[in-house]
Amino acid sequence: MTILRVALDVPLPRTFDYRVERATPADVGRRVVVPFGPRKLAGIVVEVCESSEVPPERLRAAHALLDDLAPLARDWLALARFTAEYYQRPLGEVIHAALPPRLRRPEPLRLGPTAYAITQAGRAAIATLPSRSLARRAALELAAAGTVPADSITAAVARDLLARGWMEPCPAPPRTPAFIAPHALTSAQAAAVEAIRAALGTYRACLLLGITGSGKTEVYLHVAAAALARGQQALVLVPEINLTPRLAEEFAARFPGARIVTLTSAVPDTERARAWLAVQRGEADIVLGTRLAVFAPLPAPGIVIVDEEHDASFKQQDGVRYSARDLAVFRAHAAGVPVVLGSATPSLETYQHALTGRYTLLELPRRAREGAALPAMRLVDLRTDPADDGVCASLAAAVRARLERGEQSLLFLNRRGYAPVLVCGACAWTAGCPRCSAHLVVHLGERALRCHHCGHAQPVPRACPTCGNVDLVPFGRGTQRLEASVAARFPDARVMRIDSDSTRNRGTWEAMAASIRAGEAQILIGTQILAKGHDFPNLTLVGVLNADAALVAPDYRAPERLFAQLMQVSGRAGRADAPGEVLIQTRYPEHPLYQALVRHDFRGFAQRLLEEREQAGFPPYVYEASLRAEARQMADAIAFLQRACAGAPPLDAAVTMFDPVPLTLARHNAWERAQVLLQAGSRRALQTFLREWSDMLYGAKPGAVRWHLDVDPLEF
DNA sequence: AGCACGCCGACT
DNA sequence: GTCGGCGTGCTC
Numbered sequence: 001m002t003i004l005r006v007a008l009d010v011p012l013p014r015t016f017d018y019r020v021e022r023a024t025p026a027d028v029g030r031r032v033v034v035p036f037g038p039r040k041l042a043g044i045v046v047e048v049c050e051s052s053e054v055p056p057e058r059l060r061a062a063h064a065l066l067d068d069l070a071p072l073a074r075d076w077l078a079l080a081r082f083t084a085e086y087y088q089r090p091l092g093e094v095i096h097a098a099l100p101p102r103l104r105r106p107e108p109l110r111l112g113p114t115a116y117a118i119t120q121a122g123r124a125a126i127a128t129l130p131s132r133s134l135a136r137r138a139a140l141e142l143a144a145a146g147t148v149p150a151d152s153i154t155a156a157v158a159r160d161l162l163a164r165g166w167m168e169p170c171p172a173p174p175r176t177p178a179f180i181a182p183h184a185l186t187s188a189q190a191a192a193v194e195a196i197r198a199a200l201g202t203y204r205a206c207l208l209l210g211i212t213g214s215g216k217t218e219v220y221l222h223v224a225a226a227a228l229a230r231g232q233q234a235l236v237l238v239p240e241i242n243l244t245p246r247l248a249e250e251f252a253a254r255f256p257g258a259r260i261v262t263l264t265s266a267v268p269d270t271e272r273a274r275a276w277l278a279v280q281r282g283e284a285d286i287v288l289g290t291r292l293a294v295f296a297p298l299p300a301p302g303i304v305i306v307d308e309e310h311d312a313s314f315k316q317q318d319g320v321r322y323s324a325r326d327l328a329v330f331r332a333h334a335a336g337v338p339v340v341l342g343s344a345t346p347s348l349e350t351y352q353h354a355l356t357g358r359y360t361l362l363e364l365p366r367r368a369r370e371g372a373a374l375p376a377m378r379l380v381d382l383r384t385d386p387a388d389d390g391v392c393a394s395l396a397a398a399v400r401a402r403l404e405r406g407e408q409s410l411l412f413l414n415r416r417g418y419a420p421v422l423v424c425g426a427c428a429w430t431a432g433c434p435r436c437s438a439h440l441v442v443h444l445g446e447r448a449l450r451c452h453h454c455g456h457a458q459p460v461p462r463a464c465p466t467c468g469n470v471d472l473v474p475f476g477r478g479t480q481r482l483e484a485s486v487a488a489r490f491p492d493a494r495v496m497r498i499d500s501d502s503t504r505n506r507g508t509w510e511a512m513a514a515s516i517r518a519g520e521a522q523i524l525i526g527t528q529i530l531a532k533g534h535d536f537p538n539l540t541l542v543g544v545l546n547a548d549a550a551l552v553a554p555d556y557r558a559p560e561r562l563f564a565q566l567m568q569v570s571g572r573a574g575r576a577d578a579p580g581e582v583l584i585q586t587r588y589p590e591h592p593l594y595q596a597l598v599r600h601d602f603r604g605f606a607q608r609l610l611e612e613r614e615q616a617g618f619p620p621y622v623y624e625a626s627l628r629a630e631a632r633q634m635a636d637a638i639a640f641l642q643r644a645c646a647g648a649p650p651l652d653a654a655v656t657m658f659d660p661v662p663l664t665l666a667r668h669n670a671w672e673r674a675q676v677l678l679q680a681g682s683r684r685a686l687q688t689f690l691r692e693w694s695d696m697l698y699g700a701k702p703g704a705v706r707w708h709l710d711v712d713p714l715e716f
Numbered sequence: 717a718g719c720a721c722g723c724c725g726a727c728t
Numbered sequence: 729g730t731c732g733g734c735g736t737g738c739t740c
Binding site: 003005006008010012014015016017018019034035036037038039052053054055058059060701704 | 735736737738739740
């Protein structure tokens with residue numbers, strides 16, 4: 001009897017065996033539809049074997065092996081298997097999380113052809129087409145000149161021309177990607193490119209450490225070109241979905257004739273499935289995307305690039321909690337190709353590897369553009385120059401000077417809304433979210449209180465619900481409030497606020513960026529969203545308003561995030577010929593973080609943080625994992641964790657287990673959350689422990705508690 | 717995770 | 729008398 005071992009998208013830590021008429025090892029990686037209880041599910045064959053541990057009478061027959069997809073390659077399955085083992089999740093869950101949504105469903109995927117060619121009849125028909133048949137004529141003329149990619153004509157036209165026999169499906173045309181290098185590399189860029197190019201064909205991890213404007217992208221482009229020249233593909237991961245269109249355009253402009261595929265969650269399902277299949281068939285030269293693109297089924301990756309590798313969004317925060325950056329390194333290692341991790345402010349984990357020589361350190365110490373200086377960083381002491389409506393006198397003067405010179409200023413405040421808290425002036429009541437342990441944020445425009453963690457919204461109350469006082473005071477400052485006070489202070493200036501509220505509707509952000517570049521705004525007020533990606537050549541001043549808040553955060557990663565954020569936002573200043581200036585308002589100008597920042601000294605800052613981490617026993621000197629529990633009542637979550645700890649397998653000496661504690665944001669979406677932290681000096685010891693513990697946890701009944709393991713957690 | 721089965725309250 | 733509440737148990 002032939003048995004299929006099938007990975008299914010269920011939260012059970014095992015595969016399932018099914019009877020099948022005939023199957024061979026070549027069927028491994030194929031999609032299969034199987035009965036599962038009363039349901040019908042799509043799974044992936046991970047093994048074909050002759051016998052099963054399951055008693056024969058319990059084995060059911062598989063419904064059908066599908067061939068809408070070429071079998072998933074062995075190296076892809078190995079990546080999925082590694083992910084499942086490392087992050088302690090069932091293989092089926094990992095495989096299905098890595099597949100595009102359309103391929104998770106049991107219905108066979110029916111996609112039209114990828115390209116069309118013209119027929120003899122079609123050639124003859126061009127001349128006879130009525131003049132009003134514009135779309136059909138255009139399609140036929142395109143086809144007469146070569147082939148028509150399916151995505152360049154509408155489905156209706158394609159159907160019509162196929163029905164008339166004027167066009168026929170054909171395979172995607174062969175590509176001859178070229179590479180355009182319009183200007184010479186700086187010597188640092190050239191050295192980096194050379195080092196990476198020399199490593200092509202072997203595994204090598206490189207940290208490309210380069211400040212904003214040092215031309216990391218140019219290095220990516222050149223090494224991608226080198227991989228393409230070997231007949232291989234490039235995989236490029238970026239943190240932000242907003243950054244993909246621009247980067248895709250940039251790659252397209254530089255690689256004429258290449259097929260560049262974007263894989264992000266913003267790509268509609270059908271297109272994503274089509275793109276995924278094109279990648280699998282080897283029709284994509286460059287795959288560009290967010291963290292999920294790390295699972296793109298490239299047949300012959302030649303290089304893997306992770307831009308802004310320190311960015312927390314590479315870590316998936318639900319479901320399979322993988323780090324796309326770490327998987328990118330694993331993938332490069334397994335494929336025997338170089339991986340480039342680029343950042344101005346790398347994660348301490350990566351930086352530490354570069355210091356020990358495990359990763360190759362490639363540095364771009366200067367801005368690439370001739371004469372473009374680093375911005376001058378100044379700390380403004382709020383104790384001697386107090387803020388008035390959030391902005392101190394020296395920053396206000398600097399803004400005024402920009403207005404007079406016709407240049408732009410950016411005021412950076414990483415806090416959306418009007419005010420972060422609403423307080424009762426009489427009894428000190430504050431408006432809290434009913435579902436989260438967080439304050440509701442005042443949004444004045446919509447006259448609403450909103451929770452930034454769960455999305456809960458309610459009208460602003462007229463009076464205090466506890467004492468009836470009508471004097472409710474918005475306390476603190478968000479971008480909306482800053483916008484209002486700045487507009488009042490500079491009544492003749494054009495002020496524009498950029499945050500995820502003002503850019504809600506898609507497309508607006510691109511439009512806003514264009515109008516900023518066109519000079520429609522003189523003072524920009526923005527959050528994080530402004531710090532990334534777009535360059536504004538006329539922007540010469542960045543003012544940072546409330547950075548100190550992050551200095552007192554309980555999270556030990558807060559300083560490194562703050563440093564990265566401030567480096568990134570200061571990189572917005574003075575990119576073109578005009579020199580930039582960055583003013584940071586602070587009450588702690590002597591703080592080592594700010595001192596390192598004004599010197600643009602990431603390496604000094606990182607060295608210091610690494611010493612602190614080593615002293616305190618934090619990553620990268622230890623490896624961490626946490627068991628989290630969520631329940632309606634905190635007591636239930638804690639009790640679950642206590643039981644889990646009591647029943648845990650014996651601890652290796654290298655592994656330390658801490659007591660259950662509530663998360664920093666203890667209540668989220670009406671779930672009370674707690675966790676047990678594990679630290680270990682050895683990754684292997686931690687993995688061994690987690691494997692046994694998770695077997696045990698999957699075996700126990702959780703009751704009303706939801707739980708998961710997070711390996712290399714970023715949130716506490 | 718689904719989905720069914722299984723026993724106890726308010727409705728045609 | 730039944731529709732349906734969600735507790736618990738299973739899925740090759």
